[in-house]
Amino acid sequence: MIRKKILFVEDDEPKLEQVLALLETFTEIEVIVAKSLNGACKCIDREDYDLVLLDMSLPTFDNGMTVGASGRQKTFGGREILMYLWENEKDLPVLVLTQFKDFPGDEGPVNLPQLHAQLKKDFPGLYRDHIYFEHNNDAWKTTLTNLLCGIMTC
Template sequence: MSVNSALDALDDSLPDLLLLDMSLPTFDVGENEAGGRPQGFGGVEILRHMTHAGIRCPTIVITGYEAFPTAAGKTVELSELRDNLSNEFPDLFLGVLHFNSTYDEWKIALEKTLVGLGLNSGESQ
């Protein structure tokens, strides 16, 4: 999914929970489209749109990156990103999970968050 298609989807219907990748292409990748400019903070753009449009949806940010370069050449570490998102989007943002296919910590953290929201983890109890 791209920033543009995510914005369109949010305008069409409101999910109960949004799992949002922080880094997204501008446009959907297609047969003749490369996805446009990659946006390291594409997730922030989506959260800002949600705030301005009055869209209220709990959001968990998931990313495979541990740090993000800014246009000014500075690096934003995951902990700083978490603090920034928490301050800017207190009504939407639930947390940041660092996705790493080698380890299961992100899955455990996601499951704890979902259980904390009262959502079933999908396992039989």
């Protein structure tokens, strides 16, 4: 069996651990983790993936040993990664996994349905869907499992 490779871009350790625990139940999936905008772009340049699972709010760089070493937190860092994939003509499905229902935007707050519609419009074929993550509710597990199986044919 050929294993599918997922790039999982996430900087929040508790969320990362919960999602990895679910992904590890899929024996046919290999997961590579990046924890920043810059780290994800380096991974994309080095390897090919079958899917990207992407947080929306990300730091610019991986965590360092000092405060602020991870660079500036970018509210729409995930969108920048989608743009990077688009510009580099990487044709692979992207799922956004976020724990925020609203994002501060330049012209006021952007809610999750608005973000979904904008990403669908701006990145057709690349952006597939989003999953709303909550630490104390397992509904995200079912949603993520169904989306993964639909895209990667589990």
